Amino acid sequence: MTGSLSHIDAEGTARMVDVGAKPDTRRVAVASGVITMSDEALAAVRAGNAPKGDVLGTARIAGIMAAKKTGDLVPMCHPLALDAVNIDFSFEDEGEFAGSIRATATASITGKTGIEMEAITAVSIALVTIYDMAKALDKGMVISGIRLIEKLGGKSGHWKAQGWI
Secondary structure: OOOOOOOEOOOOOEOOOOOOOOOOEEEEEEEEEEEEOOHHHHHHHHHOOEOOEOHHHHHHHHHHHHHHOHHHHOOOOOOOOOOEEEEEEEEEOOOOOOOEEEEEEEEEEEEOOOOHHHHHHHHHHHHHHHHHHHOOOOOOOEEEEEEEEEEEOOOOOOEEOOOOO
16 A cells, blocks of 8 residues: 555544645545345335335435435544535346346535545445335345445546446
């Protein structure tokens, strides 16, 4: 590993990074993950008739709320005034994640620090909410593949996960 850990001081103590002198720049982060479930649960979510109601609508709201609370949940994250958070869902009918719902969160800000953690948190909580809303139909659902897909802006510029279409 090269470089130093920005959240550790010279004595090895955890600290919040001082971003006060950094310029405001446009920043965008995209994260994604999936939840795999039984055919019965997937059909109910797709049809909108799961026992607890609108699974994807509730998960979208939960993910947005979570992104707004990331600074409260992740100890070294700065609380950010987000410009936008969007969460999209798609049904994966083929390939490695067939029988899954993919959640993709896009978060944006004009600010001094990155927004990756907000996008990852939004996806994570959206998927956990899908689990909660559909667990009466399938307690064996599996959440996986949560990762940063792309980030734009800031000192490190544009980054995209390899192999991501």
